[in-house]
Amino acid sequence: MDKYDIxxxxxxxxxFREGQEILIDSILQGQDVLGIxxxxxxxxxxxxxxxxxxxxxTLVVSPLISLMKxxxxxxxxxxxxxxxxxxxxxxxxxSKALRLAAAGQYKxxxxxxxxxxxxxxxxxxxxxxxxxxxxxxxxxxxxWGQDFRPSYLKIVQFIGQLGKRPIISAFTAxxxxxxxxxxxCVLGLRNPxxxxxxxxxxxxxxxxxxxxxxxxxxxxxxREHETDSGIIYCATRKNVDTLYExxxxxxxxxxxxxxxxxxxxxxxxxxxxxYDKCPVMVATNAFGMGIDKxxxxxxxxxxxxxxxxxxxxxxxxxxxxxxRAECILLYSAQDVMINRFLLENKEQRGEYTQEENAAVxxxxxxxxxxxxxYCMTTECLREFILRYFGESGAGYCGNCLNCVREYDETDxxxxxxxxxxxxxxVRQRYGINVIAGMLAGAERAKLREYGVxxxxxxxxxRDMQESEIxxxxxxxxxxxxxxxxxxxxxxxxxxxxxxxxISGTRHxxxxxxxxxxxxxxxxxxxxKKPASRLRKSDILNSRGLELFERLRxxxxxxxxxxxxxxxxxxxxxxxxxxxxKVPLSREEMLQVSGVGENKFERxxxxxxxxxxxxxxxxxxxxxxxxxxxxxxxxxxxxxxxIRRAYGSRxxxxxxxxxxxxxxxxxxxxxxxxIAEKLNELRDAELVKKTSGAEIFRRLxxxxxxxxxxxxxxxxxxxxxxxxxxxxxxxxxxxxxxxEYEDIxxxxxxxxxxxxxxx
Ligand code: ADP
Ligand code: ZN
Numbered sequence: 001m002d003k004y005d006i007x008x009x010x011x012x013x014x015x016f017r018e019g020q021e022i023l024i025d026s027i028l029q030g031q032d033v034l035g036i037x038x039x040x041x042x043x044x045x046x047x048x049x050x051x052x053x054x055x056x057x058t059l060v061v062s063p064l065i066s067l068m069k070x071x072x073x074x075x076x077x078x079x080x081x082x083x084x085x086x087x088x089x090x091x092x093x094x095s096k097a098l099r100l101a102a103a104g105q106y107k108x109x110x111x112x113x114x115x116x117x118x119x120x121x122x123x124x125x126x127x128x129x130x131x132x133x134x135x136x137x138x139x140x141x142x143x144w145g146q147d148f149r150p151s152y153l154k155i156v157q158f159i160g161q162l163g164k165r166p167i168i169s170a171f172t173a174x175x176x177x178x179x180x181x182x183x184x185c186v187l188g189l190r191n192p193x194x195x196x197x198x199x200x201x202x203x204x205x206x207x208x209x210x211x212x213x214x215x216x217x218x219x220x221x222x223r224e225h226e227t228d229s230g231i232i233y234c235a236t237r238k239n240v241d242t243l244y245e246x247x248x249x250x251x252x253x254x255x256x257x258x259x260x261x262x263x264x265x266x267x268x269x270x271x272x273x274x275y276d277k278c279p280v281m282v283a284t285n286a287f288g289m290g291i292d293k294x295x296x297x298x299x300x301x302x303x304x305x306x307x308x309x310x311x312x313x314x315x316x317x318x319x320x321x322x323x324r325a326e327c328i329l330l331y332s333a334q335d336v337m338i339n340r341f342l343l344e345n346k347e348q349r350g351e352y353t354q355e356e357n358a359a360v361x362x363x364x365x366x367x368x369x370x371x372x373x374y375c376m377t378t379e380c381l382r383e384f385i386l387r388y389f390g391e392s393g394a395g396y397c398g399n400c401l402n403c404v405r406e407y408d409e410t411d412x413x414x415x416x417x418x419x420x421x422x423x424x425x426v427r428q429r430y431g432i433n434v435i436a437g438m439l440a441g442a443e444r445a446k447l448r449e450y451g452v453x454x455x456x457x458x459x460x461x462r463d464m465q466e467s468e469i470x471x472x473x474x475x476x477x478x479x480x481x482x483x484x485x486x487x488x489x490x491x492x493x494x495x496x497x498x499x500x501x502i503s504g505t506r507h508x509x510x511x512x513x514x515x516x517x518x519x520x521x522x523x524x525x526x527x528k529k530p531a532s533r534l535r536k537s538d539i540l541n542s543r544g545l546e547l548f549e550r551l552r553x554x555x556x557x558x559x560x561x562x563x564x565x566x567x568x569x570x571x572x573x574x575x576x577x578x579x580x581k582v583p584l585s586r587e588e589m590l591q592v593s594g595v596g597e598n599k600f601e602r603x604x605x606x607x608x609x610x611x612x613x614x615x616x617x618x619x620x621x622x623x624x625x626x627x628x629x630x631x632x633x634x635x636x637x638x639x640x641x642i643r644r645a646y647g648s649r650x651x652x653x654x655x656x657x658x659x660x661x662x663x664x665x666x667x668x669x670x671x672x673x674i675a676e677k678l679n680e681l682r683d684a685e686l687v688k689k690t691s692g693a694e695i696f697r698r699l700x701x702x703x704x705x706x707x708x709x710x711x712x713x714x715x716x717x718x719x720x721x722x723x724x725x726x727x728x729x730x731x732x733x734x735x736x737x738x739e740y741e742d743i744x745x746x747x748x749x750x751x752x753x754x755x756x757x758x
Pocket of ligand 1: 014015017038039041294320321322
């Protein structure tokens with residue numbers, strides 16, 4: 001088997017993504033590597049594929065216990081022998097795992113860095129054939145980063161203690177030059193192949209919104225994305241608690257996380273979120289390290305974070321499966337003050353000198369300033385982020401609010417001149433509130449107290465609202481014509497560049513969202529649909545979306561039976577691909593992105609059954625457009641040409657009186673069983689099949705059954721009318737031998753359904 005076979009057989013993908021192949025090839029040639037790729041780019045594949053091709057064992061050092069478990073579960077699902085060894089296991093479990101490992105049971109073993117120096121582990125490592133050592137989250141070795149872990153330094157000692165030096169591969173999503181150098185030096189990488197892929201996450205949509213009422217904005221958003229999973233980050237524990245209560249009051253299946261909760265409650269809540277029991281998580285930034293949930297469809301920041309580093313990391317937890325996801329920041333001027341307050345009260349670090357602390361403080365101030373500019377900018381938000389991280393984008397991405405929103409441009413040079421003059425006149429002694437109030441000629445006690453009425457500039461922009469003046473000031477700040485002092489007063493100062501405005505050589509244009517856009521923004525809707533990366537509702541038509549829901553339901557059922565997070569079974573993206581390709585056989589199912597052989601053995605039939613039930617074995621077109629797949633799937637996989645619905649010569653399902661009379665009634669049938677019996681009676685040459693889904697739809701139209709979301713799960717229900725008609729709930733055995741509830745039809749209901757369908 002070569003790397004392509006491995007990728008297809010175990011992971012179900014038909015092509016490598018940018019960068020993956022280069023790293024894999026280098027490893028296979030025995031070279032050390034350092035892969036710097038953004039979250040969701042697919043770092044795991046880069047060491048998992050070579051691990052299967054190399055002789056012996058690959059050790060993966062990872063700092064995050066929850067992530068290890070997730071990864072190992074996912075590997076086991078794919079049919080790869082893997083294990084993890086960390087403090088969540090008992091001593092005897094660890095001994096057993098090491099025994100099995102020594103006996104060659106595992107190809108990949110995840111370990112916590114602390115484990116490396118234990119006697120037992122070292123003894124194992126000395127005897128085993130370790131071909132590769134992979135360091136995940138490698139930035140943890142750098143003292144420059146925010147996540148420095150002293151235990152990572154043990155990796156170096158550990159390597160030294162091994163008889164034969166393994167290939168070393170390191171991976172991280174942190175790209176700064178310092179961190180990169182640290183990883184190479186401290187880990188002692190030998191002539192490593194360093195690969196940095198772009199930081200852009202093209203499937204993420206970015207927006208900054210300034211709703212008047214954040215709570216109702218969030219509630220509306222969740223309502224419009226009811227079936228989606230998302231995270232809402234708040235700045236403080238108190239905000240988390242309050243918003244959590246509000247959402248619960250609105251009937252949202254929500255959970256929460258912050259450092260003030262007991263460890264057990266945190267664990268439970270995190271699990272409820274990961275297993276989609278509660279698809280919405282409200283949390284402080286304490287939540288998320290090591291959360292590998294791939295189907296997070298949105299990350300909303302209820303408050304502005306302290307830096308773009310934090311923001312991009314937190315927002316980046318959306319859309320790890322590569323499907324479209326939204327990152328929305330809800331800005332209010334108050335957020336800046338909260339953050340100032342947090343910075344000022346941040347503990348000074350004892351191990352730093354006064355000077356170092358001052359430097360850190362200055363750095364934090366600067367970061368906050370850039371974060372604020374991100375909220376203010378009218379340029380492409382993606383461009384802003386990429387430039388901040390030292391990359392340049394195209395200037396227009398078409399997939400952020402600023403790119404899709406329409407603006408009016410106004411020349412505000414005259415106003416800018418008055419603002420700059422005013423700031424100079426008061427000798428840069430006031431902040432934005434005083435300056436704006438002063439220019440607007442406001443009669444506030446505070447202003448009177450400062451005596452600003454005496455200045456010439458007082459009332460110079462009398463016709464304008466203070467908020468409008470502030471908007472221009474913010475524009476001047478963004479353009480670096482003004483700066484603020486780096487203290488809690490944030491006094492406005494003019495820069496040298498401001499002179500060009502005064503002298504008339506520079507014109508100031510202010511972009512403002514068109515009024516219509518603002519109004520629609522209030523209701524939480526954008527004006528235009530972003531151009532790139534489609535949502536599933538843009539790809540699938542209504543029939544397709546319904547099939548998607550059936551597939552998702554099937555996935556939820558299996559997840560519950562096997563106590564696995566749903567996304568470990570199949571990602572949303574894989575389910576969408578099933579709806580597009582409509583596989584009807586094993587071979588066709590294996591063509592779906594994300595369906596490997598092992599996954600197929602486990603789950604394939606169940607999903608094929610859902611598709612067969614839904615389509616009656618006849619391929620329909622469940623998506624919009626003719627040749628859109630190339631746009632939908634960016635991983636370059638050659639997606640099967642979609643065949644047009646064939647068999648269209650057949651007529652819709654129907655039975656003759658005589659056929660219907662032959663229906664084999666019993667005391668109970670499941671709905672799909674009725675469909676099956678009906679199909680046996682029809683004239684297969686001329687008549688299309690019906691399906692359980694179709695019958696369910698008809699019953700739904702008759703208001704006999706309904707589907708509700710309860711605790712974040714879809715559940716079927718029977719109405720009183722349905723009960724009267726002879727429908728009832730009972731337990732049913734799953735393929736795995738566990739029980740769950742489903743709808744049955746008694747003899748009376750069967751007669752009614754047959755009459756309805758024929
Ligand atoms: P990272 O560790 O870089 O954050 P992951 O390794 O978790 O990212 O991969 C993110 C997602 O992308 C996973 O769902 C993974 O299965 C998927 N993926 C990785 N490589 C490919 C590929 N070559 N084709 C399609 N999907 C891929
Ligand atoms: Zn953009």
